[in-house]
Amino acid sequence: MAKLTKKQKEALAKIDRNKLYSVNEASALVKEITNVKFDASVDIAVRLGVDPRKANQMVRGVVTLPHGTGKDVKVLALVTPDKEAEAKEAGADYVGLDEYLQKIKDGWTDVDVIITMPSVMGKLGPLGRILGPRGLMPNPKTGTVTMDVAKAVSEVKAGKIDFKVDKTGIVHAAIGKASFTPEKLSGNANELIQTLIKLKPTAAKGTYIKSIHLSSTMSPSVPVDPKAV
Known part of the structure; x- marks a missing residue:
């Protein structure tokens, strides 16, 4: 002991x-x-x-x-171009889609929460083995798969x-x-x-x-x- x-x-x-x-x-x-x-x-x-x-x-x-939480939560918003501006305004630290999907494929996971849209979830499926064990896979039940991206980002940033x-x-x-x-x-x-x-x-x-x-x-x-x- x-x-x-x-x-x-x-x-x-x-x-x-x-x-x-x-x-x-x-x-x-x-x-x-x-x-x-x-x-x-x-x-x-x-x-x-x-x-x-x-x-x-x-x-x-x-x-x-x-x-x-007292912690500066790093948020990645994986969204289509039409949603990028609202994600940035809400305070997302990283905003984009294909370039970040590639970065994750290459092993980058330096975020605390990933927020995305229902239409993007199909692209995230193959990354489950990277995101799943780290607790980063978005889930509709936790509000991280949504069309109201700005609200989701704001809530995560607020605690x-x-x-x-x-x-x-x-x-x-x-x-x-x-x-x-x-x-x-x-x-x-x-x-x-x-x-x-x-x-x-x-x-x-x-x-x-x-x-x-x-x-x-x-x-x-x-x-x-x-x-x-």
């Missing part, structure tokens, strides 16, 4: 392992125990009582975090994220930065949790939200009381 540093021991000592914190308390505590020299990401991990192997228990969706339960039944998402106030972190966390509650599959039985943990880059995780959300 890796040896804990002095700072890691100090951080762990501040977490009461016999206590489940409220979202507000956990948000404040995560800030307190974060001691890296950069603006660390703050993440939430929610364990759900679902079996993701069954299609009727898959949990996937989108949420617009009220206080944004819209998509999430999906992994094979172990956990939803992971970045909900801000350590520089955020506790109120902003808890506001974003609550928005995601409430969205997950609304998406509860009818086939899921028993306890739906089993556990919630907040953590930042390289910090220990703080347990949140699922009954308090």
Whole structure:
């Protein structure tokens, strides 16, 4: 087992392992125990009582975090020429079509989100093996395949994220930065949790939200009381 540093021991000592914190308390505590020299990401991990192997228990969706992610999201808009101007005006970092399709084919994936139009999806199919594993393949369910390209770009830039339960039944998402106030972190966390509650599959039985943990880059995780959300 890796040896804990002095700072890691100090951080762990501040977490009461016999206590489940409220979202507000956990948000404040995560800030307190974060001691890296950069603006660390703050993440939430929610364990759900679902079996993701069954299609009727898959949990996937989108949420617009009220206080944004704190990250400058790089957006590529793969659109036809008639949509290029609106994509640029909405704030897309890269706009075009064939030249970017070729760049992706050559291995370029230096973006966070790709937004495209239904008519272009056929051209993206062959790039699935490149985009899929990186979570970059546009999907109508997450609003990244749409005719309203400007709206989609604006929403992503404002803090819209998509999430999906992994094979172990956990939803992971970045909900801000350590520089955020506790109120902003808890506001974003609550928005995601409430969205997950609304998406509860009818086939899921028993306890739906089993556990919630907040953590930042390289910090220990703080347990949140699922009954308090």
